[in-house]
Amino acid sequence: MGRRILLEHDNVSGIETYEVYRKQGGYRSVEKAIKKMSPEQVVEEVQKSGLRGRGGAGFPTGMKWSFIAKPEGVPRYLLCNADESEPGTFKDRYLMEKIPHLLIEGMIVSSYALGCNQSYIYIRGEYMWILDILEKAIAEAYANGWLGKNILGSGFNLDLSVAPGGGAYICGEETALIESLEGKRGNPRIKPPFPAVKGLWGCPTVVNNVESIAAVVPIVNDGGEEYAKIGLGKSTGTKLISASGNLVRPGVYEIEMGITVEEFIYGDEWCRGIANGKKLKACVPGGSSVPILPHYLVCKTATGEDRLMTYESLADGGFASGSMLGSGGFIVFDEDQCVVRNTWNFARFYAHESCGQCSPCREGTGWMEKVLNRLEHGQGNMRDIDLLAEINKKIEGNTICPLGDAAAWPVAAAIRHFREEFEWHVNDRETSQKRNYGLVKEPSPIK
Amino acid sequence: MVKVTIDDKTIEVEAGTTILNAARQIGGEVVPPAMCYYSKLTGSGGKCRTCLVEVSQGSEKDPRPMPKLVASCSTQVMDGMVVKNKTSQRVKENRDGVVEFLLINHPLDCPICDQAGECHLQDLSFENGSQKTRFEEEKRTYEPIDIGDKIKLHMNRCILCYRCVHVANQLTNQRVHGILHRGEHAEISTYIEKAVDNDFSGNMIDVCPVGALTDKTFRFKSRVWFLKPMDASCECSKCSGKAVVWMFGNEIYRVTARKDQYGEVEDIDGKTAWICNECRYDKKDLKNWTIEGPRKINRHSVISTNHYTEGKVEPKKLNS
Ligand SMILES: Cc1cc2nc3c(=O)[nH]c(=O)nc-3n(C[C@H](O)[C@H](O)[C@H](O)COP(=O)(O)O)c2cc1C
Numbered sequence: 001m002g003r004r005i006l007l008e009h010d011n012v013s014g015i016e017t018y019e020v021y022r023k024q025g026g027y028r029s030v031e032k033a034i035k036k037m038s039p040e041q042v043v044e045e046v047q048k049s050g051l052r053g054r055g056g057a058g059f060p061t062g063m064k065w066s067f068i069a070k071p072e073g074v075p076r077y078l079l080c081n082a083d084e085s086e087p088g089t090f091k092d093r094y095l096m097e098k099i100p101h102l103l104i105e106g107m108i109v110s111s112y113a114l115g116c117n118q119s120y121i122y123i124r125g126e127y128m129w130i131l132d133i134l135e136k137a138i139a140e141a142y143a144n145g146w147l148g149k150n151i152l153g154s155g156f157n158l159d160l161s162v163a164p165g166g167g168a169y170i171c172g173e174e175t176a177l178i179e180s181l182e183g184k185r186g187n188p189r190i191k192p193p194f195p196a197v198k199g200l201w202g203c204p205t206v207v208n209n210v211e212s213i214a215a216v217v218p219i220v221n222d223g224g225e226e227y228a229k230i231g232l233g234k235s236t237g238t239k240l241i242s243a244s245g246n247l248v249r250p251g252v253y254e255i256e257m258g259i260t261v262e263e264f265i266y267g268d269e270w271c272r273g274i275a276n277g278k279k280l281k282a283c284v285p286g287g288s289s290v291p292i293l294p295h296y297l298v299c300k301t302a303t304g305e306d307r308l309m310t311y312e313s314l315a316d317g318g319f320a321s322g323s324m325l326g327s328g329g330f331i332v333f334d335e336d337q338c339v340v341r342n343t344w345n346f347a348r349f350y351a352h353e354s355c356g357q358c359s360p361c362r363e364g365t366g367w368m369e370k371v372l373n374r375l376e377h378g379q380g381n382m383r384d385i386d387l388l389a390e391i392n393k394k395i396e397g398n399t400i401c402p403l404g405d406a407a408a409w410p411v412a413a414a415i416r417h418f419r420e421e422f423e424w425h426v427n428d429r430e431t432s433q434k435r436n437y438g439l440v441k442e443p444s445p446i447k
Numbered sequence: 448m449v450k451v452t453i454d455d456k457t458i459e460v461e462a463g464t465t466i467l468n469a470a471r472q473i474g475g476e477v478v479p480p481a482m483c484y485y486s487k488l489t490g491s492g493g494k495c496r497t498c499l500v501e502v503s504q505g506s507e508k509d510p511r512p513m514p515k516l517v518a519s520c521s522t523q524v525m526d527g528m529v530v531k532n533k534t535s536q537r538v539k540e541n542r543d544g545v546v547e548f549l550l551i552n553h554p555l556d557c558p559i560c561d562q563a564g565e566c567h568l569q570d571l572s573f574e575n576g577s578q579k580t581r582f583e584e585e586k587r588t589y590e591p592i593d594i595g596d597k598i599k600l601h602m603n604r605c606i607l608c609y610r611c612v613h614v615a616n617q618l619t620n621q622r623v624h625g626i627l628h629r630g631e632h633a634e635i636s637t638y639i640e641k642a643v644d645n646d647f648s649g650n651m652i653d654v655c656p657v658g659a660l661t662d663k664t665f666r667f668k669s670r671v672w673f674l675k676p677m678d679a680s681c682e683c684s685k686c687s688g689k690a691v692v693w694m695f696g697n698e699i700y701r702v703t704a705r706k707d708q709y710g711e712v713e714d715i716d717g718k719t720a721w722i723c724n725e726c727r728y729d730k731k732d733l734k735n736w737t738i739e740g741p742r743k744i745n746r747h748s749v750i751s752t753n754h755y756t757e758g759k760v761e762p763k764k765l766n767s
C-alpha cells in the first residue's frame with residue numbers, strides 16, 4: 001500500500017469544510033507549533049525532515065527558510081505559489097480543491113515559522129473556482145480564530161489573502177510572481193537580489209509551492225525525523241504525481257518516494273499500464289520542461305538499475321540518459337504518439353509563455369517553434385534538426401530565468417533520443433504526414 | 448576596495464561595482480558590449496545578454512568558477528574575481544548567439560534607417576555577427592507608429608532593451624509607456640494612444656541603441672556621417688542647455704544630448720545632461736546656440752569620416 005499523508009482524508013465526504021477537516025485532526029499542527037514550539041524550532045523540524053521544494057527545482061525547504069533575512073522592523077512575507085501552469089502538472093489543483101484547509105493550515109504554521117504577519121496564496125487565473133473554495137475556507141479559518149489577531153492567545157497575528165494571476169505561466173517563476181502580486185507586469189527580476197533578501201515590496205520573502213507548504217503540516221505533527229523516514233535517501237516524504245497521457249488510470253496519486261517507475265506505470269494501485277493494450281513509447285516524468293525518456297530508459301537507468309520515483313533516480317544518467325522529477329507531471333506516450341508533434345506542442349507553449357525580456361528566450365523560443373512547426377508539417381530539412389540543437393545551446397544558461405532552459409531541454413532531449421523520428425519527418429514526408437504518429441521499431445521491454 | 452581581473456588586466460574598484468563598470472574603468476578591449484544597460488537609468492540592464500562574460504574564479508575566498516556565463520552589467524565583482532571577456536571562446540560563441548537572436552527578426556534595413564552610422568546593433572553585428580542568416584522563417588513585422596508628435600517608433604527594429612521604458616518611468620509615475628504582450632510578440636507601446644507628456648520625453652530617442660525611436664524633426668533629412676557634430680550651449684531654463692548640434696553647412700539638422708563612448712548621455716557638473724524637448728526640437732537656428740567647438744568622435748566611427756578636413760576635397764575623376 002502506498003502511504004498517504006497529504007491526501008489521507010481526500011475521500012472523506014465534506015473534508016473541504018472546516019468542521020469535517022477539524023474532526024479529522026485538522027489544525028493540530030497550528031496548536032502544536034504556536035503553543036509548544038518557537039518559530040526556530042519549526043524551521044528546525046522542516047530542516048530535519050529533508051523536505052525538498054515540490055514546485056520543480058527540489059530545493060530544500062528548510063534551507064530556504066533559514067536564508068530569509070531578518071532586518072529589524074521590516075515585514076517578511078510568505079507567498080504560496082499556486083500558479084501551477086506547467087503542462088502535465090495538476091496536483092496542486094487537486095489538493096486545493098479537495099482539502100483547502102490543509103493548505104491554509106500549512107500557511108499558518110509556515111508563516112509562524114518565518115515570522116510573517118501577512119501571507120498570500122497566488123493562484124493561477126484559470127483556477128477561478130478554486131479561488132472561491134479557498135476564500136470560503138479562509139473565512140472559516142478566520143471565524144474559528146486560526147487567522148487574524150492574536151491567534152490562540154499567543155500574540156501572533158496573521159492575515160491570509162488569495163490573489164489571482166492573469167493566466168501567464170511565467171508568473172509561476174517566483175520573482176515574476178512577486179512582480180505580478182505588486183500589480184506590475186509579470187517579468188522575472190534579475191537576480192541577485194534574491195527574494196529571501198528583497199522580495200515582495202522589497203521585503204524578505206519566501207515563495208513555496210502548494211505541496212511544499214501542505215507537507216509542513218505532517219512534519220510539524222509527527223516531527224521532522226519521522227517524516228524523513230518516509231521515502232528513500234534524500235528524497236524524503238511522499239510526492240503528489242499527476243499522471244496523464246495514454247494510461248489506463250491517469251490521475252493524481254500520492255506516492256511514497258522510492259517506488260519503481262515500473263510499478264507506478266503498471267501497478268494496480270496506480271496507473272494500471274498503458275491504455276488500449278498499446279505499448280509504452282516514451283515518458284516525460286516531471287512536467288513539460290524536463291527531458292523526455294525513451295521507453296528503454298523509463299523503467300531502467302542506462303546502467304540497468306531499476307528507475308525509481310525519486311529526485312536522484314529520475315536524474316540518474318544526467319541529461320544523456322536521465323530526466324528529472326520536476327513538478328511531478330508524469331506524461332506517458334504510447335506507440336501511436338509522435339515525438340516530433342509533441343516536441344512542437346511543448347515548444348509552442350514556451351514560445352507563447354516567454355515573457356520576452358531577454359533576447360535568447362524571446363527570439364530562441366519563437367525560432368524553435370517555427371522550425372519544429374515546419375518539421376512536423378513535412379516542410380523541414382535535415383539541417384533544421386542540427387539547427388534546433390544549436391539554438392538550444394545558445395538559449396540554455398544564458399537567460400534571466402529558467403524558462404529558457406525549460407524550453408530548451410525538452411527539444412534537446414527529443415532530438416537526442418528520437419533523432420530517427422525527426423529524420424523520418426524529413427525523409428519520408430508523405431508517410432509521416434499521413435500517419436499522425438511517430439516511428440516505433442522496438443517493442444516496449446515489458447508487457 | 449576589491450580587486451578584480453578582467454582579461455588579464457587587474458584593477459581595484461569599490462565594493463558593489465558591477466563587472467561591466469569595472470571593465471569600463473579599465474577601458475578598451477576588455478569592455479563587454481552593452482545593449483540594454485544604461486548607467487544613468489536605474490533598473491536598466493540584464494535583458495539583452497550581450498554583456499555575458501565568463502567568471503573563471505568567483506573570488507579569492509571561493510575560487511570556484513561560476514557554472515554559467517553571467518550578465519556583466521548586473522553581476523557585482525567580488526574580491527579576487529577573475530573574469531574572461533575577449534579571452535574566452537565560450538563568451539565569443541554565446542555572444543555571437545545572442546547577436547544572432549537579436550538579428551533574426553530585425554529588418555536589416557540599415558540603408559533606409561536614420562540610426563545607421565550611430566547604431567549600436569550595427570557595431571555589434573560587425574564584431575559578433577555572421578555573414579549569413581540561418582533564419583528561414585518570416586520575420587515579424589509591425590507598422591511604424593507615432594509616439595507623440597515628435598517621435599517615430601519602428602517596432603521592427605526594436606531589441607526590447609527597455610531603456611525608453613526606464614526613461615518614461617523616471618519622468619512620470621503614470622505608467623503610460625511600456626511593453627505590451629509577451630515573448631516574441633512583446634512590443635513597446637503607449638497606453639491607449641497616449642504618449643509621455645513631459646519636457647524630457649525626447650531623451651527616449653537618445654537612449655535607444657537602434658533605430659526604433661527616431662526624431663521626427665530629423666527623419667530622412669541626412670545621413671549622420673554627412674553632418675558635423677558640434678558641442679553647443681544655450682541659455683535654457685529647463686535643462687543644462689549643453690547639447691550637440693549636428694550641422695550641414697550653417698544649418699542645424701538636429702540636436703542631441705552629449706553622449707560618451709558608450710552612447711550614454713554625459714554627466715556635466717555632476718548631473719546627467721539630459722536635454723529638454725525645446726532644445727531638441729525647436730532650437731534649429733544657429734542664433735539659439737553658442738558653438739563651443741567640434742565634438743570629439745571616435746576616429747573609427749563612420750561619423751568622423753569626411754570631417755574636419757582642411758580646404759575643399761575635389762571629387763576623384765573616374766577613368767582618368
Ligand atoms: C517559468 C517558471 C514557472 C514556474 N511555475 C511554477 C508553478 O506554477 N508552481 C510552482 O510551485 N513553482 C513554479 N516555478 C518554480 C518557482 O520559481 C519556485 O522555484 C517555487 O515556487 C519554489 O517553491 P518550492 O521551493 O516549494 O518548490 C516555476 C519556475 C519557472 C522558471
Ligand code: SF4
Binds near residue numbers: 354357400401402403
Ligand atoms: S528566460 Fe524567457 S521568461 Fe525568463 S526572463 Fe528571459 S524572456 Fe522572460
Ligand code: FES
Binds near residue numbers: 492493495497499
Ligand atoms: S547590457 Fe547586460 S544584459 Fe544587456
